[in-house]
Amino acid sequence: MKRRDVLRCLGGVAVALPLLELGVGHVRAAEGEGRVIELEARRFRYTPNEIHARAGETLTLAIRSVDFVHGFSMPELGLRSDLPPGRVTRIRLADLPVGRWTFLCDNFCGEGHEEMNGMLIVEA
Amino acid sequence: MNTMDRRRFLELCGLGGGAVFASALAGCSSLGAAKSADAADFYFVQLSDVHWGFRGPENPDPTGTLPKAIAAVNALPRQPDFIVFTGDLTHTTDDPEERRRRMAEFKGVAAALKVPTVHFMPGEHDASLDRGAAFQEYFGATHYTFDHKGIHFIVLDNVSDPGARVGTEQLEWLKADLERQDKDAPIVLFTHRPLFDLVPKWDWATRDGAQVIAALMPYRNLTVLYGHIHQEHHHLTGHIAHHSAKSLMFPLPAPGSQEKRTPLPWNPAVPYQGLGFREVDAEPRTARLAIQEFPVVAT
Numbered sequence: 001m002k003r004r005d006v007l008r009c010l011g012g013v014a015v016a017l018p019l020l021e022l023g024v025g026h027v028r029a030a031e032g033e034g035r036v037i038e039l040e041a042r043r044f045r046y047t048p049n050e051i052h053a054r055a056g057e058t059l060t061l062a063i064r065s066v067d068f069v070h071g072f073s074m075p076e077l078g079l080r081s082d083l084p085p086g087r088v089t090r091i092r093l094a095d096l097p098v099g100r101w102t103f104l105c106d107n108f109c110g111e112g113h114e115e116m117n118g119m120l121i122v123e124a
Numbered sequence: 125m126n127t128m129d130r131r132r133f134l135e136l137c138g139l140g141g142g143a144v145f146a147s148a149l150a151g152c153s154s155l156g157a158a159k160s161a162d163a164a165d166f167y168f169v170q171l172s173d174v175h176w177g178f179r180g181p182e183n184p185d186p187t188g189t190l191p192k193a194i195a196a197v198n199a200l201p202r203q204p205d206f207i208v209f210t211g212d213l214t215h216t217t218d219d220p221e222e223r224r225r226r227m228a229e230f231k232g233v234a235a236a237l238k239v240p241t242v243h244f245m246p247g248e249h250d251a252s253l254d255r256g257a258a259f260q261e262y263f264g265a266t267h268y269t270f271d272h273k274g275i276h277f278i279v280l281d282n283v284s285d286p287g288a289r290v291g292t293e294q295l296e297w298l299k300a301d302l303e304r305q306d307k308d309a310p311i312v313l314f315t316h317r318p319l320f321d322l323v324p325k326w327d328w329a330t331r332d333g334a335q336v337i338a339a340l341m342p343y344r345n346l347t348v349l350y351g352h353i354h355q356e357h358h359h360l361t362g363h364i365a366h367h368s369a370k371s372l373m374f375p376l377p378a379p380g381s382q383e384k385r386t387p388l389p390w391n392p393a394v395p396y397q398g399l400g401f402r403e404v405d406a407e408p409r410t411a412r413l414a415i416q417e418f419p420v421v422a423t
Contacts, residue, residue: 071287075324082287102325102383108252108286110218114327117384 033092034058041065041072041083041105044112051120055098061091071106074120080106096122163274163408166205169197169239171401172351173371175249176233177226178215182374182387185395190233193372193401193420198238204403205272207239210351210369211247211283211316213263220254227262243270247316247351248283256284267294269301274408276305280315282330288317289331299339310411311346312404318350318368320361326385328353337361345411353379354387355398356417367415370400396420 034057040047041063053059063072065083072091073080076099083089104117174190183189197207214226227250234242244263251259256266266281278301282290290298305311319333330336340346347365354371357379374387375398391397396419405414 073324075321075329100383104325104327106288106327106331108216108248108283108288110253111216113216114385119383 030060032058033060033090034094036060036062039063041068041070041116043067043070043110044105044116046103046105046116046118049118051118053093053096053120053122055096055122055124057096057122058092058094059096061093063089063091065089068109069107070109070116072103073106074101074103076101082107093120096120098122098124165405165407165409166273167403167405168206168208168272169200169204169401169403170208170210170349170369171197171372172210172369173212173247173354173373174209174230175212175215175371175373176230177217177222178373180374180387182390184390186373189372189396189399189420190230191236192396193399194234194236196418196420196422197401198236200403203239205239206241206243207237208243208314208349209234209245210314210349211245212249212351212371213244213247213259214250215373216249216253218253220258223250223254223258224261227258231262243277243279243314245279245314245316246281246283248286248288251281251284252286255286256281259284267297273406275310275312275406278311278313280313280336282315282317282319282333282336287331288327288329290336291332295332295335295339298336302339302343305343307342308344308411310406310408311343312406312413313340313346313348315348315350317352318359318366319348320359320366322353322357322359323379323385326380328379328385337364340364347413349404356402369402370398370417372399372401372420375399 037051037059039061063083065085067085069085070083071080072083081089081091099122101120101122102117103120105113109116171193176190178186213230214223217223217226246256246259246266251266259266266284267279269276269278280290280298281294282288285291317330318328319330319336322328341362344363349367351369353368354374354376355368356370357368359366376385376387388398400417400419402418403416
């Protein structure tokens with residue numbers, strides 16, 4: 001299994017830790033990942049495309065792309081990652097701030113690319 | 125970075141209200157006179173975001189809007205020196221044959237322009253799915269330079285990479301070209317996407333745009349004209365002004381004004397509202413530009 005860790009400090013607000021794993025079988029939580037939410041990225045939709053969390057929560061998005069090197073970008077939280085197909089890309093979000101945070105595919109993927117987005121809703 | 129509204133920029137330029145928008149080749153001052161002997165005043169026309177092939181309720185006249193704009197340009201009392209299309213000539217399609225059909229149709233319609241010199245560049249709808257292959261077949265290079273009456277023009281491609289990068293190779297090409305210019309030379313850079321982070325959550329950004337802007341900063345009389353956001357918008361990064369153009373298919377909402385960048389609905393009471401093209405008047409000897417917006421259909 002090849003893993004690549006990218007640690008980015010987000011002004012003391014959140015920390016993203018994208019990890020790449022070979023995408024076989026069910027996604028299990030590793031230590032420190034918090035709640036794990038599985039997503040599928042497929043032209044031109046994330047499933048689910050709405051995620052709910054509590055302020056201060058740590059969660060990990062485990063995203064499986066099935067058909068393209070989609071992007072996963074949350075610009076307001078200062079993080080992005082490519083989503084190579086055939087793998088699970090894990091993105092750790094720590095100490096989430098309250099708000100509605102858009103995520104979108106930022107690798108142009110086809111006719112419906114501009115509709116490929118979703119929302120992380122963090123409530124107090 | 126500093127986003128201006130139109131009124132403020134006009135005030136900065138000492139112009140007050142009105143249709144003429146003075147910019148910023150010299151940050152509203154008169155610097156950097158062109159040294160070319162043929163530096164006569166001239167103007168060109170910018171057309172943008174035609175999205176040929178689009179079908180939707182946002183524009184019930186999708187094949188008539190561009191011809192109307194072309195008729196309006198052809199009817200200008202004095203013809204511009206050249207025309208530039210700043211990308212999204214066609215609306216994207218996953219079918220490579222259909223993409224080429226749309227480009228051929230667009231090219232045929234654009235041939236009705238009376239002005240013989242027309243510069244094309246791609247938008248992400250034209251180029252991001254095949255890294256500009258079809259665009260190059262029909263229109264040539266996706267990045268290039270040209271000079272006209274003392275002004276240096278640069279066409280920069282920030283769309284052929286599906287990740288919206290200019291890329292290392294093109295960035296080095298840009299730096300090498302700029303190196304040959306005087307720091308006071310009047311320069312206009314055309315690009316499709318904004319080079320700065322306008323609204324990244326709407327994909328209104330260039331991933332390595334900060335590196336491009338850093339390369340542009342030493343040049344005191346440089347202006348960026350772009351498309352992509354389907355509306356007039358004015359922004360400063362330091363002394364460099366960035367001016368976006370209207371679309372010729374559908375307008376988009378003001379930057380960040382709503383959750384999603386859904387196209388604005390067609391207004392049957394005011395057809396073609398929010399669509400248009402612009403004249404750019406250039407004074408190479410004083411390094412000044414003046415932008416004047418025109419609707420598709422005169423009201």
